[in-house]
Amino acid sequence: MSPFWSRSTRPDPSVPEPAPVPVSPGTGPLDAADPAAPTEGMLDLGALRLVARPELKVRLDVDKATQRVAAVTVQAEASNVQLTAFAAPRSSGVWDEVRPEIAKAVAAGGGRVEEREGSFGTELVAQVPTQLPDGRKVLQVQRFCGVDGPRWFVRAVFSGPEVLASAGATLPDELAARGRGDLLEEVVRTAVVVRGSEPMAPREPLPLRLPEGARPARPAPPVPPDGGADEETGDSSDAAPEQS
Incomplete structure (x- = not known):
């Protein structure tokens, strides 16, 4: 039963509650209560645990306002996922609600969004006009994926050569060869979400933390679940010339 019901609004006990979201979303990430969730060789970041691999670089992005860890970015070659x-x-996901919000935010910035079916279900490929420090205009291309789990939601934002190629960009062979979207998808599939039992409002960020002995690489703006305009868009390796 939801912990947010007040005494005056508590539902009729004779009406059964909706079925909870399954423990295993099917595509990963996994819930910490899932028997299939890995426990060895994991990087413990609080609400998220990731399989530690030497070929991956992990960056913890910090909210400028609160100085708290807001997101985790994993890089493999020229590709990354946040x-x-x-x-x-408990009984419903939020990805179906969040997708239109992301599309609206991108359109408000003059970008374009394509909805399609992908590895994690329905996803968005967004192209956002961005001006680089040298004055050049590029399209930042990102792939937004969402996974609903039991009392949690994970958003994964992919960028890199494979995302550019899927959006129609022509890439140099050397850049295309450095795309590791396959490895980053595996990072998401094997991630473990530790939701905790405390009551939290829907869409409230789950607490992340630095591993012992680590420090944040750089500050980052807040990361809302709707992918709003305050979110980072990546570096120039994730850009393509702007098209009409």
Whole structure:
């Protein structure tokens, strides 16, 4: 039963509650209560645990306002994925609600969004006009994926050569060869979400923390689940010349 019901609004006990979201989302990430969730060789970041691999670089992005860890970015070669985790209702997911919000935010910035079916279900490929420090205009291309789990939601934002290629960009062979979207998808599939039992409002960020002995690489703006305009868009390796 939801912890947010007040005494005056508590539902009729004779009406059964909706079925909870399954423990195993099917595509990963996995819930910490899932017997299939890995426990050895994991990088413990609080609400998220990632399989530690030497070929991956992990950066913890910090909210400028609160100085708290807001997201985790994993890099493999020229590709990266940013992972954020949020609280969600017990009996329903939020990805179907979040996708239109992302599309609206991108369109408001003059960008374009394509919805399609991908490895994690329905996803978005967004092209956002961005001006580089040298004055050149490029399209930042990102792939937004969402996974609903039991009382949590994880958003994964991929960028890199394979995302550019899927959006129609022509890439130099040397850049295309450095795309490791396959490895980063595996990072997401094997990630473990530790939701905790405390009551949290839907879409409230799940707490992330630095591993012992680590420090944040650089500050980052807040990361809302709707992918709003305050979110980082990556570096120039994730850009393509702007098209009309």
